[in-house]
Amino acid sequence: MDLTKDLELYIEQNSEDEPEILAQLRRETYQKTTQPHMISGYLQGRILSIISKIINPNLIVEVGTFTGYSTLCLAEGLNKNGKIITIDKNLETSYIPEKYFRQSQFSNLINYKIGEAIEILPNIEDGIDLVFLDADKESYSDYINILLPKLKKGGIVLADNILWKGKVVGDAKDKKTEAIRKFNKMIKLNDSVEVVILPIRDGISIIRKK
Template identity: 35%
Template sequence: MDFIDDRIERYAFNHTQDEGPLLTQLKQETHEKLELPQMLTGRLEGRFLKLLVQLLGAKRVLEIGTFSGYSALSMAEGLPEDGRLFTCDVDPAAIEMSKKYFHRSEHGSKITLLEGDAMKSVEKVDGPLDMVFIDADKVNYLNYYEAVLPKVRSGGLIVVDNVLWSGRVLNPKDESDHAIDDFNRSVHADDRVEGVLLTVRDGVYCLRKK
């Protein structure tokens, strides 16, 4: 994330709505107890995801990659009371923490956590979906995308995180670098969607299904 000017990042953070005490506490505990805490969505992207859910009037959302639950709770805030969010993860430590915070949140009852292999979890979720957020292992981004696209309604949204990959997409070297670059090139050429790649944090691709 060091490819973004710290002063600009802080300015954007300070001018974005506060996420509230529960998510602030979740963020702190994530940094204290989980490996790779930089994977946390954080205020900027979390509030952005909530806003997208609200703008879509979404009622059914799927998330691939729960981590500690910050993004799931952010999106659940934007759902109506009868809305449902399905989120999946495979890491026991992350699942334990996310469950704890889902239980504590007034929005936790909207969330269903699916444990285990993400591709198998996706098969369990019926469409139509209003929105999908992909933020899991990078080498499977295209596989996740192809698996969820048929389940997304026309006019629905697929949001994909880390698509700038700390700038490494400019000079891909390892497997994850190439996977992200390949994903970006593929969806850019996909006439089933229309998209914009935003320079929000580590890059967010917003893809609207036609």
């Protein structure tokens, strides 16, 4: 169902509090970026945090850092000796995540890489516990083909924007919509994983490697 503002507020009031550093980061994202809606935000951020805490990963890989909100949420669940590798190609906004990563308690656990994910991902070691995909939709299928062999058995991939504003069930023929449809179908037909799509915000797939 569509959430009203009152219902969204009720959910926030009855869910885990957002850490103050994330509230500050969210405000700065809306003040200083041209597409602040790209931030994970409160509800999705708390979901990323609690999934990460359940897994307690040693290695997280995030494709699509933006201003670093989701990175810090995912880092909350890291094993004390773990690390998160987060990748983004946008130099223009990189000063924001760099600032908040330095301020956070997870500064020593975050490896922030600026560049093309398709070139960086093949060099990441095997044994990934958790992946968060939130980058260019046209490359989702390419990213997952690189990452799945590196994912541990029982490892989890979270893929964002998987319903793409509802256009996946319409007649839209644009490249991004077609890419998301292709990705969803490919995952569904892949016998090495199991998947469920949650209708949260723009849709999140939870993909588990068998």
